[in-house]
Amino acid sequence: MTTVTNGGRARIGVLISGSGTNMAALLYASRAADCPFEIAVVGSNRAEAPGLALAAGEGIDTFAIPHGGITRADHDAAVDERLRGAGCDYVALAGYMRILSADFVAGWAGRMVNIHPSLLPAYKGLDTHARAIAAGDSHGGCSVHLVTPELDDGPVLGQTRVAILPGDDAGSLATRVLIAEHQLYARCLAALVKADRARTGR
Amino acid sequence: MTTVTNGGRARIGVLISGSGTNMAALLYASRAADCPFEIAVVGSNRAEAPGLALAAGEGIDTFAIPHGGITRADHDAAVDERLRGAGCDYVALAGYMRILSADFVAGWAGRMVNIHPSLLPAYKGLDTHARAIAAGDSHGGCSVHLVTPELDDGPVLGQTRVAILPGDDAGSLATRVLIAEHQLYARCLAALVKADRARTGR
Numbered sequence: 001m002t003t004v005t006n007g008g009r010a011r012i013g014v015l016i017s018g019s020g021t022n023m024a025a026l027l028y029a030s031r032a033a034d035c036p037f038e039i040a041v042v043g044s045n046r047a048e049a050p051g052l053a054l055a056a057g058e059g060i061d062t063f064a065i066p067h068g069g070i071t072r073a074d075h076d077a078a079v080d081e082r083l084r085g086a087g088c089d090y091v092a093l094a095g096y097m098r099i100l101s102a103d104f105v106a107g108w109a110g111r112m113v114n115i116h117p118s119l120l121p122a123y124k125g126l127d128t129h130a131r132a133i134a135a136g137d138s139h140g141g142c143s144v145h146l147v148t149p150e151l152d153d154g155p156v157l158g159q160t161r162v163a164i165l166p167g168d169d170a171g172s173l174a175t176r177v178l179i180a181e182h183q184l185y186a187r188c189l190a191a192l193v194k195a196d197r198a199r200t201g202r
Numbered sequence: 203m204t205t206v207t208n209g210g211r212a213r214i215g216v217l218i219s220g221s222g223t224n225m226a227a228l229l230y231a232s233r234a235a236d237c238p239f240e241i242a243v244v245g246s247n248r249a250e251a252p253g254l255a256l257a258a259g260e261g262i263d264t265f266a267i268p269h270g271g272i273t274r275a276d277h278d279a280a281v282d283e284r285l286r287g288a289g290c291d292y293v294a295l296a297g298y299m300r301i302l303s304a305d306f307v308a309g310w311a312g313r314m315v316n317i318h319p320s321l322l323p324a325y326k327g328l329d330t331h332a333r334a335i336a337a338g339d340s341h342g343g344c345s346v347h348l349v350t351p352e353l354d355d356g357p358v359l360g361q362t363r364v365a366i367l368p369g370d371d372a373g374s375l376a377t378r379v380l381i382a383e384h385q386l387y388a389r390c391l392a393a394l395v396k397a398d399r400a401r402t403g404r
Contacts, residue, residue: 021381024378024381024382025381025384025385028362028364028381028382028385028386029385029389031362031363031382031385032360032385032389053367054365054367054378057365057366057367058364058365059365158234160230160233161233162230162260163256163259163260163261164259165255165256165259176226176256179223179226179227179230179384180226180230180233182227182381182384182385183227183230183231183233183234183384183385183388184230186385187231187234
């Protein structure tokens with residue numbers, strides 16, 4: 001069941017573990033009057049994540065649920081409760097460095113998205129840019145995908161290719177891909193919300 | 203006279219002086235199939251501007267016209283010739299650290315845009331973030347505006363407010379505002395192109 005209602009904007013819960021730059025990109029994208037979503041809440045497994053202070057400063061509700069001394073299932077259940085309590089229609093993962101339990105993922109099937117810094121299905125997991133450079137690839141990039149129980153494996157909603165330049169290292173490539181990520185994530189999330197609304201008529 | 207033709211995408215010439223992150227944001231935004239613009243050419247007054255290598259790596263036509271040993275009018279005329287030769291419909295300034303001659307600006311009236319890191323009309327010119335912090339402002343932000351002969355003075359097409367956080371310095375605020383800039387610039391440029399097309403029927 002989706003709680004998206006006609007006329008209002010879809011409410012997004014964003015989960016982060018660090019600086020939250022993709023969260024910030026979604027937040028500033030949502031400042032456009034015609035953006036079909038708004039950021040309802042930002043949560044983290046790390047109370048000190050800089051992105052939480054950023055969101056709070058922008059007037060967004062935030063929460064931190066540390067993952068230490070608690071089972072994965074219990075942690076995810078606590079996060080889920082906060083997201084649902086905030087009336088979220090969708091969940092956007094933005095640098096959330098957690099493996100998610102199957103129940104949590106199933107509860108948001110079709111309504112949880114992630115951004116991954118590679119041209120999926122290439123380079124699932126970590127160190128994507130270093131691997132792409134080491135392989136001699138001409139391009140890296142980023143992908144927005146629906147989240148399924150398998151890591152970085154859900155249906156891809158959109159991708160942007162980013163040229164690998166002579167002399168690139170993982171850091172320099174990451175800096176450019178991040179610019180592409182910020183454009184792609186906002187665009188794909190808006191398109192998902194619009195497509196769901198067109199399909200459900202709400 | 204605008205050369206925008208029905209069906210094709212508006213051709214954008216981007217002028218940069220440095221890393222060109224706003225140029226990159228426009229470029230990656232233009233990778234969306236429904237984006238109404240494409241980057242036709244990227245030019246700079248500095249041959250070593252990193253953004254030129256980025257653009258060239260992405261297959262974009264580039265040019266560098268150093269500003270040393272040449273009058274402002276002659277430099278601007280040379281830049282203008284390159285932009286027109288590339289069939290540009292619009293010019294987007296993206297960290298182009300040059301004062302523009304009146305003739306150059308007049309030649310692109312209504313079709314040259316700039317992004318400025320403040321909530322105009324506040325803080326025209328340089329050091330905008332430091333000035334906003336020193337003034338005790340609650341928010342900084344960014345503005346996209348049409349370029350007129352007066353510096354940072356043309357009609358504002360869009361703005362995004364960015365909260366100033368406790369402990370912010372000019373650098374930390376600039377980092378967050380830049381994320382907002384990248385969203386705002388792509389959105390405002392797309393809106394300008396669409397509005398012009400709706401108005402002219404082309």
